[in-house]
Amino acid sequence: MGLIVQKFGGTSVADTERLRNVARIITDTYKAGNQVVAVLSAQGDTTDDLIEMARKVNPNASNREMDMLLSTGEQISVSLCAMAIEALGCPVISLTGWQAGMYTNTVSRNARIKRVDTERIEAELNQKKIVIVTGFQGINRNQDITTLGRGGSDTSAVALAATLDAELCQIYTDVDGVYTADPRTVKGARKLDEVTYNEMLELATLGAQVLHNRSVEMAKKYNVRLEVLSSFTGHPGTKVKGVVKRMEKSYISSVAKDKNISRIALIGVPNEIGTSFKVFSLLAQNHINVDIILQGIGHEEGKDICFTVAGSDLLKAAGLLEEHRDEIRYARLETNTDIAKVSVVGAGMINNPGVAATLFEALYDANININMISTSEIKISVLVDKKDADKAVQVIHDKFFSIG
């Protein structure tokens, strides 16, 4: 029995009944003899509602005042949750980011945690209280309230778990763990008992929105044991840790797809040094993330550069490239939105070069064409036609995870 940090996302605390459910999970953990620090997000759509209120008053409001406004969302959920716990008869106190000593830098709306001064939290824990802390927010050296940006509440929880040397940091969400593939669309998909930090990082990048990368990176750095689980089912979730043991066959942990991508091809770019740099620095300066890049070796008439961007960035990216056409001097720009990315992730593939071959074989057997290929140490991604995406995930999953 030790200290457990539990984080509950916005859907887990969205209304009175769910708050009561969260209060039960927390008090059950407490009654089992643990110290509990719970970190909460704002309820449901509260943050979006507050942003909309602000937009009506001033679409160009300063980030400092936005943080002042947005931080109320978590303050509401922690106080209500504390009241729900009071109703269950357990000693409890709620703390805001500044009361909990979450010190950040001064970058409003996207602050980074610099240190956690846990004096107050430890004093409350020593008085046998359950401590409920606002996620997503902190205070900077000017005594101004800051918010942490996307994935902020997960990061708050991991930072607290690291500083308090917690036994476990449980991230409660609306899915009950990490699966070998999306269980809503892939037959035979199974929940994984364990994944590594690195696998989790790759999965997050692939759009499996279970945990934000910031928090996984921090957990990896400070060796915080994570568990992802559902606040609705009560089932055991998926543990995230440094090393996991797997059966021989399971070199990979998960198959994922991302249909929300588009491909841009610049055809007939001059065979000159610096062309790629021009293209990708232009996109980076405009905050457009580029994923898979493929560049042909070129011939006399020039070379082709292909890359993928998020579907929502396509128009902006294409517009920028049109604007700078004279500078980049490509012959033709082609876009394709009828594609999808299918990836396999697994720490085991580092020592097992056969994974790529198995993947290609599965797609070949299913008569699915591969457009582009990209690999990292623990991930292989392929671009397929969008119509083939679901089938591709299924046949790959069958190949790697079928029993026998």
Add this chain to the structure above:
Amino acid sequence: MGLIVQKFGGTSVADTERLRNVARIITDTYKAGNQVVAVLSAQGDTTDDLIEMARKVNPNASNREMDMLLSTGEQISVSLCAMAIEALGCPVISLTGWQAGMYTNTVSRNARIKRVDTERIEAELNQKKIVIVTGFQGINRNQDITTLGRGGSDTSAVALAATLDAELCQIYTDVDGVYTADPRTVKGARKLDEVTYNEMLELATLGAQVLHNRSVEMAKKYNVRLEVLSSFTGHPGTKVKGVVKRMEKSYISSVAKDKNISRIALIGVPNEIGTSFKVFSLLAQNHINVDIILQGIGHEEGKDICFTVAGSDLLKAAGLLEEHRDEIRYARLETNTDIAKVSVVGAGMINNPGVAATLFEALYDANININMISTSEIKISVLVDKKDADKAVQVIHDKFFSIG
């Protein structure tokens, strides 16, 4: 040109348009060369909505957690107001109670301000910023958020005006000042340019909800010049100060009525020492305010005790007295809800004993029966039948305020 504290109530900041209006009032004052500290209440019904949310989760939530929850209301309004001021191009910063150094005692939900540490506010003012502060809230020595209870935002504003030595504390509300009588029901009612602190205190007690007594008492104690005015009309309001000069005839400043009272009569109470004490300490212990008390001189069979309570307290008060009947030993308990209280208030009546006579004459001429009479140094209240209340106010107002 100096420092002006402006307070805006919940109706003044209820929606985006009204927030913009408040932002204009503040920036106009700033552009005229003043330093401005504005104190805001929560928007419209926000506080009631938050209380209702809490009630659903836990009807017996602790006051400490209620304060944590309720304080978000003002934080939302100050940040939105700051955004509206940003949109008008003026430098501005919003501050919570704890950021503004509003230190209170530890009585949650009904905290008293102990001191204001204005270091942060002064630093922001010196940087030429408009400062927007949350009303109604502070921080106690344990670093917990507290709220000030009823009238809290007015009190926050007056405390800031006193500590910052402001030239003027303007209380913006939805009425444009203090009137000689309620202008919605009394013909010829006029706005007063000035009233004294004491008159304001009596008027507040009479249910004229312009300013809360706590704030007026504090203003009187620290000699803060107040002005009550409307955020909607832009008209000059009513100044509240120590001494005001009036025309000869105006010994009184205002006529008020309160229909929300009930009378309780205990008939045939034994002629013993301590009976009144028993009755009124019983009511006081149960937080029931008693207003006018009339006790007959008594005769052999006993005496009668009559008093008034707020209409909403009648059932509770009568129930308590029934419960303790054996102890108090009255013969009969009678209640009457068909009554109303009509009062005249005026610092001038101290030196003019004719005021009561003039009042009685007005009611006699109008054939209105007086049930009970109560007087203080600057107030005379009479109890009349509820059906006569409006007429009583009008004839008294005519008598004192008619021209010629």
